[in-house]
Amino acid sequence: MSWLVTGGAGYLGAHVVHALAGSGGQVVVLDDLSTGDAGRLDRLPAVPLVVGSVRDRGLVRRVLREHAVRGVVHLAAREQAEETGADPLAAWTANVEGTVALLESCRAKGVGRFVFASSTAVYGDPDAGPLTEDAPCRPLSPYGRTKLAGEWLLRDCAAAYGLAAVSLRLPDVAGAADPRLGDTNAAHLLPRVFAALDAGTAPVVAGGTVVRDHVHVADVADAHLAAVRALEAGAPGGTYNVGTGRGSSVLDVLRVVAEVTGGDTTPELVDRRPEEPASVVPDVGRAGRELGVRARHDLHDVVTSAWTAWRRLQPL
Known part of the structure; x- marks a missing residue:
């Protein structure tokens, strides 16, 4: 009996796979490698990697059957608000149609446990006050809307079919649990700043x-592991914010980068995009109470681990 991790060769996905496998779980990965890197799984020879799309129903059903899959951790998605705004059809195809196809396959093969990587982007530009899971959801981008649609879909499947599903609303994920698993996506803040430092130019930031909650990827991987364990123990599922519960501005992050790297991080500031809210800081109390999830790393840990990984991954 094993868990299928979609998008398991990606930056976050590989961390989740390492956490699950490291806890003694049996894991199989499905990834189309459009943004994933099979090399992230090299140190896990017992974890099979199947190359393909979650929308390939025949392939997914074969994987579920051949690997006796008992649950799915769904991480495969188009993730950038700016990217999804430029091509919303591709975003809805990947994030919503892909989730529909995956759930159809799960139902056909009797897989009744599902962990879904959602996002705090579902909140949009929230009102002031603690941002609990019960806060209104008014997403500003196609990305946020597709993630909210995924949550709605899981709730409907839970009501109709008895699916036990956990949706984890993730904030800005950064850092590295292992330098070999670092983030190189230039659309993300820290890789963009590090690339500017290497080039001797001012980082351009919007x-x-x-203000965002910048959470260490290892803590996010642990949250997925906790969700898996909760479902295996018979929990019905639910929706949970993940993070530290503390906000930091982009300028705060740049100050920490300067401390860690010794570089000049004086930025070139541009206006934030319309789909980018001014402040999103989730209340993470429910995840702590019900899943036992608590972040162990602070912003300095995030930046230090990301910088170490960045230096290792850059060509000489």
């Missing part, structure tokens, strides 16, 4: 006062 909205220096934009």
